[in-house]
Amino acid sequence: MNRKVIIIGTGPAGLTAAIYAARANLQPLVFEGQQPGGQLTITSEVENFPGFPEGITGPELMDSLRKQAQKFGAETVFNQITKVDFSRRPFKVWSGDNLYTSDTVIISTGASAQWLGLKSEKKLMGYGVSACATCDGFFYRDKKVLVVGGGDSAAEEAIFLTKFASEVWLVHRRDELRASKIMTQRIMDNPKINVHWNSVITEVLGTTDSGVVGVKLEDTKTGTIRQDDCDGVFLAIGHTPNTEIFNTKLELNAKGYIVTKPDSTYTSVPGVFACGDVQDSIYRQAITAAGSGCMAAIDAERYLED
Amino acid sequence: MSKEIVELTDANFEDEVLKSEIPVLVDFWAEWCGPCKAIAPTIAEIAGEYAGKAKIGKLNVDNNRDSAMKFGIRSIPNLLIFNSGSVAHQIVGAVPKSNITTLLDEVI
Ligand SMILES: Cc1cc2nc3c(=O)[nH]c(=O)nc-3n(C[C@H](O)[C@H](O)[C@H](O)COP(=O)(O)OP(=O)(O)OC[C@H]3O[C@@H](n4cnc5c(N)ncnc54)[C@H](O)[C@@H]3O)c2cc1C
Numbered sequence: 001m002n003r004k005v006i007i008i009g010t011g012p013a014g015l016t017a018a019i020y021a022a023r024a025n026l027q028p029l030v031f032e033g034q035q036p037g038g039q040l041t042i043t044s045e046v047e048n049f050p051g052f053p054e055g056i057t058g059p060e061l062m063d064s065l066r067k068q069a070q071k072f073g074a075e076t077v078f079n080q081i082t083k084v085d086f087s088r089r090p091f092k093v094w095s096g097d098n099l100y101t102s103d104t105v106i107i108s109t110g111a112s113a114q115w116l117g118l119k120s121e122k123k124l125m126g127y128g129v130s131a132c133a134t135c136d137g138f139f140y141r142d143k144k145v146l147v148v149g150g151g152d153s154a155a156e157e158a159i160f161l162t163k164f165a166s167e168v169w170l171v172h173r174r175d176e177l178r179a180s181k182i183m184t185q186r187i188m189d190n191p192k193i194n195v196h197w198n199s200v201i202t203e204v205l206g207t208t209d210s211g212v213v214g215v216k217l218e219d220t221k222t223g224t225i226r227q228d229d230c231d232g233v234f235l236a237i238g239h240t241p242n243t244e245i246f247n248t249k250l251e252l253n254a255k256g257y258i259v260t261k262p263d264s265t266y267t268s269v270p271g272v273f274a275c276g277d278v279q280d281s282i283y284r285q286a287i288t289a290a291g292s293g294c295m296a297a298i299d300a301e302r303y304l305e306d
Numbered sequence: 307m308s309k310e311i312v313e314l315t316d317a318n319f320e321d322e323v324l325k326s327e328i329p330v331l332v333d334f335w336a337e338w339c340g341p342c343k344a345i346a347p348t349i350a351e352i353a354g355e356y357a358g359k360a361k362i363g364k365l366n367v368d369n370n371r372d373s374a375m376k377f378g379i380r381s382i383p384n385l386l387i388f389n390s391g392s393v394a395h396q397i398v399g400a401v402p403k404s405n406i407t408t409l410l411d412e413v414i
Contacts, residue, residue, distance in 0.1 A: 034401070058340055125398070
C-alpha cells in the first residue's frame with residue numbers, strides 16, 4: 001500500500017510530526033529504528049520541556065508522545081530503515097528486504113553519540129565501552145572508569161560516574177578543558193576525578209569475555225604510548241547526525257547534517273522533509289526538535305495538497 | 307508481567323536458568339533504563355510465541371546485582387541466551403525482534 005506520509009524516527013521530532021500528520025488524516029507510517037523514543041529515552045529527568053513543572057523522565061515523555069500519535073491513527077513499527085530511493089515518486093524506503101512507498105517522507109533520524117572510530121572500541125561496545133553514563137554507570141560500582149572528552153558533557157558524565165565508580169579519569173587531548181568555568185572547577189574540586197592531559201586513546205584493551213581491562217594512551221605532545229588499566233571507557237566527544245543512508249540522496253553539509261531550506265523543513269528533494277537534530281547542529285533540544293517536527297508535518301500536508 | 311515470563315532473582319537463577327531443561331532467554335533490565343522499556347513488548351511477544359520451547363525470564367539488575375556481576379553485564383538491555391547451563395548467545399542493546407528470534411532458533 002502506497003502511503004501519503006512515511007516518518008523515519010520516533011524522537012520528539014518524528015513523533016510530533018506523527019501527531020500532526022495523523023490529525024490531518026494522513027495516516028502516517030512511523031519507523032522507530034533502534035532507539036524507539038530517541039535520545040531522551042537514555043536520560044532520567046527532563047526539566048526544561050514546557051508543561052511539566054515537576055519534570056518528567058525521558059522515557060515517560062516519549063511514551064506519552066507515542067500514545068498521542070497512535071490515538072490519532074499513526075501506525076508505528078519497530079523497524080530500521082536501511083536504504084532509500086528518492087530519485088522518483090513515489091519514494092521508496094526499505095527495511096531489510098521489505099519495501100515501503102510513500103508520496104512524502106519525513107526524516108527525523110536524530111543524532112547519535114560520536115565514537116572514536118577504533119576497531120577495539122567497536123568490538124567492546126556494551127562490554128565496557130559506553131556512550132551513556134546514565135545508562136551504564138550503575139555497573140561500575142567501585143571500579144575505575146575513563147571519560148573521553150573535555151567539554152561540559154564530558155564533565156557532567158564524569159561527575160555523574162563518581163556516584164558509582166571509585167576513580168574517574170578524564171582523557172583530554174589538550175592541556176585545558178573546554179568545559180565551562182563552573183564545570184571545570186567542579187572537576188578540579190572532586191577528589192575522585194583526575195585528568196589524563198594531552199592524551200588520546202589509541203586502543204581499548206580487553207575481550208568480550210573479560211570486558212574492558214585498560215587502554216593505550218598516546219601523549220599528544222611527545223607521541224609516547226602508555227597503558228592505563230581501567231574497567232570502563234565512556235565517550236563524551238559529541239554527536240553526529242544519523243544520515244549515513246541519505247548520503248548522496250540528499251544534500252548534506254560538511255558535518256553530515258541534512259540541509260534544509262531556510263524557514264522550512266524542505267530538503268534538496270521536493271517531498272522529502274527533515275526535522276529535529278538530523279538537520280540542526282545548533283539548538284539540539286527536545287522542544288526545538290518537536291517544533292520542527294510540527295513544521296515538517298505541515299510542510300508535507302501542504303505539499304500533498306498542491 | 308505476562309504469565310509466560312519468569313521473574314528471575316539471584317536466589318532462583320540456578321534452578322530456573324542454569325538447570326533448565328529448555329533454553330532460557332534472560333532479559334537483564336532496570337526501571338531507569340529507557341531502551342529496556344522499549345524492548346519489553348518485544349520480549350513479551352517472544353514469550354508468548356516460544357511458550358513451551360524456550361523459557362523467557364527477566365532479571366531486575368537493581369535488586370539482583372550478583373547475577374548481573376557474575377555474567378559481566380556492563381550495559382542494559384542485555385539479553386543472554388542460556389542452553390544447558392551455559393551462555394550460548396549475548397545481545398547487547400535494543401535490537402529488532404528478528405535478531406533475537408534468529409539466535410533463539412539456533413539453540414532450540
Ligand atoms: C543524555 C541526553 C540528555 C538530554 N537531555 C535533554 C533535556 O533535558 N532537554 C532537552 O530539551 N533535550 C535534551 N537532550 C537532547 C534531546 O534528546 C534531542 O535534542 C532530541 O531527542 C532530538 O530529537 P530528534 O527527534 O531529532 O531525534 P532523536 O531523539 O535522536 O531520535 C531519533 C530517532 O530516529 C530513529 N532512527 C535513526 N536512524 C533510523 C533509521 N535508519 N531507521 C529508522 N529509525 C531511525 C531512532 O531510533 C530514534 O527513534 C538530551 C540528549 C541526551 C543524549
